[in-house]
Structure formats: structure tokens, C-alpha cells
Amino acid sequence: MAQLGLKAIAASRFSTFTSTRAEAIETTTSHTTPVGQVPSQQNEQEGPTATQNSDNSFYTPLQAWLRDFRTNEPKDMINLKRQVFGAPLRKDILHRVVVWQRDAERQGTHSTKGRSEVSGTTRKAAPQKGRGAARVGSLRAPQRRGGGIAFGPKPRDHSSELPRKVQEMGLRIALSTKYAQDQLVIVDDIVLDSHKAREFEKIQRQHGWDSILVVAHQENENLWRATNNLQQVDVTVMQETDVLRLLKYQTVIIDRKSVRYLEKKLKI
Amino acid sequence: MSMHRLVTRLSGLGLYPTSATATASLRTCVTTASVSRYSTVVPGKVDLSNLSDNPGSKSQRLRVGRGQGSGKGNTAARGHKGQKARAGNNGQPKPGFEGGQTRLIDRLPKRGFKNSEHKDYQPLNLDRLQYWIESGRIDPTQTITMKHLLDSRCIHKIQDGVKLLGDGKAEFKIPINIEVSRASKSAIKAVEAAGGKITSVYYNQLGLRVLTKPHKFEELPKFARPMKKKDIAFYTDEANRGYLAGKTEIVGMDH
Numbered sequence: 001m002a003q004l005g006l007k008a009i010a011a012s013r014f015s016t017f018t019s020t021r022a023e024a025i026e027t028t029t030s031h032t033t034p035v036g037q038v039p040s041q042q043n044e045q046e047g048p049t050a051t052q053n054s055d056n057s058f059y060t061p062l063q064a065w066l067r068d069f070r071t072n073e074p075k076d077m078i079n080l081k082r083q084v085f086g087a088p089l090r091k092d093i094l095h096r097v098v099v100w101q102r103d104a105e106r107q108g109t110h111s112t113k114g115r116s117e118v119s120g121t122t123r124k125a126a127p128q129k130g131r132g133a134a135r136v137g138s139l140r141a142p143q144r145r146g147g148g149i150a151f152g153p154k155p156r157d158h159s160s161e162l163p164r165k166v167q168e169m170g171l172r173i174a175l176s177t178k179y180a181q182d183q184l185v186i187v188d189d190i191v192l193d194s195h196k197a198r199e200f201e202k203i204q205r206q207h208g209w210d211s212i213l214v215v216a217h218q219e220n221e222n223l224w225r226a227t228n229n230l231q232q233v234d235v236t237v238m239q240e241t242d243v244l245r246l247l248k249y250q251t252v253i254i255d256r257k258s259v260r261y262l263e264k265k266l267k268i
Numbered sequence: 269m270s271m272h273r274l275v276t277r278l279s280g281l282g283l284y285p286t287s288a289t290a291t292a293s294l295r296t297c298v299t300t301a302s303v304s305r306y307s308t309v310v311p312g313k314v315d316l317s318n319l320s321d322n323p324g325s326k327s328q329r330l331r332v333g334r335g336q337g338s339g340k341g342n343t344a345a346r347g348h349k350g351q352k353a354r355a356g357n358n359g360q361p362k363p364g365f366e367g368g369q370t371r372l373i374d375r376l377p378k379r380g381f382k383n384s385e386h387k388d389y390q391p392l393n394l395d396r397l398q399y400w401i402e403s404g405r406i407d408p409t410q411t412i413t414m415k416h417l418l419d420s421r422c423i424h425k426i427q428d429g430v431k432l433l434g435d436g437k438a439e440f441k442i443p444i445n446i447e448v449s450r451a452s453k454s455a456i457k458a459v460e461a462a463g464g465k466i467t468s469v470y471y472n473q474l475g476l477r478v479l480t481k482p483h484k485f486e487e488l489p490k491f492a493r494p495m496k497k498k499d500i501a502f503y504t505d506e507a508n509r510g511y512l513a514g515k516t517e518i519v520g521m522d523h
Contacts, residue, residue: 091314094314095321248315
């Protein structure tokens with residue numbers, strides 16, 4: 001957490017899962033063919049298959065390329081859970097989740113002074129009677145120049161509530177949207193040789209990735225340092241994947257372990 | 269599925285040009301295939317700029333007393349005069365208000381007192397526990413904690429803990445290792461006669477929550493030890509099978 005800095009702290013408010021729960025998830029299970037091996041009959045049985053995922057015999061798993069992070073070359077195919085990466089598009093749910101997230105992001109520190117807080121005299125401005133003019137009391141009343149603000153903003157919490165099941169549904173839809181729009185790049189592992197932004201930008205230029213969100217299965221010092229100063233790049237750990245950032249950035253780079261984690265966490 | 273099989277399937281559907289070999293063209297074909305077959309995509313890309321809730325899902329707030337044109341201007345939907353037209357409590361008297369007569373709750377004197385030390389332990393009898401084990405709902409080979417009891421619905425709520433009681437002691441023959449808040453003398457005798465073990469363990473409210481719902485915590489807090497003299501005395505007593513028996517230095521009783 002400390003490594004990923006403020007971005008991650010801000011995001012963690014929307015994390016649907018806690019770290020304890022994350023540890024319980026087994027992320028090491030590989031469902032795809034190991035790199036450099038010819039896919040055998042046995043390997044094809046792994047990952048979501050027709051029999052284990054649905055009683056519908058017409059069920060076929062979704063498929064995507066498993067790419068190399070640096071070269072963007074396809075290495076293998078990867079099967080995806082249809083529940084998580086093939087959910088029907090519900091723009092209304094995405095809207096609700098995004099509004100809920102942005103509500104919670106509001107600082108709510110706006111403040112004005114009412115008539116009791118504006119500094120100044122509390123003396124009665126003119127005698128009550130005998131002046132031949134209207135009655136005047138306080139000089140700090142809202143209708144007077146320099147007076148207080150009536151019903152002005154005061155610091156408050158803007159956060160709203162959203163059922164957890166809707167939050168999780170939102171994540172499924174956001175991931176499915178990215179997949180359907182060809183904006184989801186699944187990579188084997190995210191490895192950077194150095195912490196220099198130059199190196200990361202080189203990879204970015206090579207692949208034509210404009211604005212990207214990188215979802216890594218664990219905190220990555222090099223990745224964080226390399227992207228910290230890039231405006232169009234954001235990094236998150238898999239437990240803190242959120243709808244707002246999935247939609248904010250054009251392309252989502254996600255590693256295989258994170259895919260398996262999200263499939264397990266978000267299954268219905 | 270291997271890359272080869274995908275290509276075969278796509279060319280079978282007429283989606284994959286057999287002459288083309290470039291990876292890029294295969295990539296577009298894969299996308300097109302998933303789009304046309306599963307229709308999870310809409311024209312144009314979905315992003316933050318084109319989200320909206322369903323029409324009719326939000327209704328406008330009613331603004332009363334803001335002019336005749338609104339239809340709720342003059343009396344602001346409150347009708348003419350009377351208690352319900354006035355401000356405060358939405359025009360309804362507070363619950364228990366009897367029109368100015370002394371309320372029933374004020375007429376009657378206070379009685380009794382509430383003991384802040386009082387604890388409610390869920391009773392659990394040996395016959396029920398035995399039935400649960402025999403019907404396979406509790407695993408007797410493991411240490412049975414109050415979480416196991418609650419999860420298997422042997423007890424229905426945990427309150428301040430569980431006290432094991434001795435009903436059915438004559439028939440109780442299963443050797444078990446059980447951790448509860450308290451146990452009666454006859455229950456201890458019966459469990460130990462069957463070759464089992466009872467430990468009385470102290471849990472405060474937080475500790476019970478940690479025990480029964482560990483998934484609710486990001487970081488598991490430590491279990492508190494008893495602080496009250498009464499509790500310390502109970503849980504250090506071997507007769508109660510207290511978990512601190514013989515460990516007086518831990519609870520600060522050594523001086």
C-alpha cells in the first residue's frame with residue numbers, strides 16, 4: 001500500500017475486497033499452457049470448460065490472447081469466465097457505480113459563514129422606534145452587504161451508499177465492456193527491468209497504448225516508479241480494481257493472476 | 269483451446285481468411301467473432317462520457333411553496349390550518365403524546381434496575397451436541413469452537429458466549445475437544461468421562477466477532493484477556509477448566 005502511494009489509497013476506499021480475503025484466494029493456479037510449451041490435450045482441459053461452468057451444453061468459454069507484456073506478441077490463448085468477462089452491458093449500473101465512487105471522492109470541505117459567524121458588531125443598528133424608518137437589528141443579517149450567507153454550504157460528507165452486489169456487478173460489467181471493446185490486454189506477467197519512465201514509455205509507444213490502467217497482481221516498485229509521473233497511466237493492484245478507473249482509461253493491461261483472482265471474486 | 273483450433277473454427281465460420289497469416293488480422297477476427305456471437309458490445313465505445321441511468325429511475329424532488337405554477341404553491345400540500353398544517357414532527361404529535369394529559373410512561377413509577385455486569389450465555393446441552401455430531405453436522409475430530417457451533421446452527425445466536433450444560437450426560441460417549449465460554453460441573457464431568465476435554469475461554473464482544481466473522485476484518489485484532497477480577501478468577505480456576513489456569517503471571521495475578 002505504501003508503495004503505490006496516494007493513488008492506491010484513494011482507490012482502496014472503493015475496494016470491494018479486503019486484503020485478508022485476498023490472501024485466501026489462490027492466485028497461483030495456472031489455467032493456461034505454460035509459456036513456450038505446445039498446448040497438449042491435458043492443458044486444454046484446464047480453465048473454464050463447458051461441463052464445469054454451466055449446465056448449458058452450448059456453453060463455450062470466452063477466449064482472449066495471452067500476450068507478452070514487453071513485445072505485445074500473443075503467446076497463448078486464455079479462457080475467461082463468461083460471468084465476469086462476458087456480462088451483458090448495463091450502462092445504468094456503470095453509471096450508478098461511477099456516481100457512487102465520485103460521491104465518495106468529494107472532499108466536502110466547502111464552507112461559508114452564517115450570520116452568527118461573520119465578525120462584526122452585534123449592536124442594534126438603529127433604535128427600534130421613533131426614527132421614521134424601518135426597524136433594523138443586526139448588521140450581519142443575510143440581506144445586508146457584508147452579512148452572513150443564508151443556507152450556505154458547510155463541510156459535510158457527500159458519500160452515498162450502494163449495495164455491495166451492485167458494486168460487484170458494476171465491476172463485472174466494466175471488465176466485460178473492456179473485453180468486448182477490445183480494450184482489455186491480458187499479459188502473462190508485468191515485469192520491468194528498471195524504474196525509469198523512459199523504458200515504460202517506450203513499451204507504451206511500441207504498442208500504441210494511449211491511456212492505460214495497469215492491473216497487477218501485486219505491488220511492483222519498478223512499475224509504480226516508472227508510471228508515477230505519467231499522466232495517462234495509472235497502476236492498481238488487483239484487490240483495488242474499480243469501475244471508475246477501468247472506464248477512465250482506454251486500455252486495461254491486466255496480468256493473468258489478476259484475471260483469475262477477479263474471476264474467483266466476482267463469480268455469481 | 270489452442271491457437272490452431274481457434275483458427276480452424278474461425279475459418280469454418282468464414283471469419284478467418286485462410287490466405288492471411290499475419291497475427292494482426294487474426295486479432296481483428298477474434299474480436300469480430302466475439303462481438304457478433306455474444307453481442308456484448310454497442311456501436312461506439314462505452315466510456316465515462318456516455319453513461320446514464322435508466323430513464324425514469326430518478327424522480328425530481330418536490331419543491332413545495334414555490335409559486336402557483338407548481339401546483340404546490342399556496343398551502344404547500346398541507347391543506348388549510350390545524351395541527352397538521354403546522355411545523356414540527358410533520359404535523360403529527362410525538363409517539364406517546366396524549367393530548368397534553370400526563371403520559372402513561374410518566375404516570376407510572378420507575379421500577380427495578382439494569383445490571384450492567386449481566387451476561388447472557390447461550391445454553392447448549394450435551395444431548396443436542398451429541399445429536400449434531402452424530403448427524404455429521406459437527407466434526408468431533410477437530411477442536412469445536414463456538415464458531416463451529418454457530419455455523420452449524422447448533423446454537424442460533426451467540427449473545428455473550430456459550431455455556432455447556434449437562435442434559436443428556438448419561439448418554440454422552442463421544443470424546444471431543446471443545447472450547448466454550450463456560451461449562452457446568454456436570455458437563456465437565458461427562459465430557460471428561462467420555463475421554464474429551466473442555467476449555468473455558470474468555471471472549472469479549474469484539475473477540476466473539478473475530479471468532480465468528482473473521483472475514484469482516486482486514487487485520488485480525490488480538491483476543492483480549494479478562495480484565496475484571498471476577499472474570500480473572502473464573503478463567504484462572506482449574507475447576508472451571510479455565511484457559512488461564514496455572515498462568516497467573518499472564519493476567520497480572522502473580523503479585
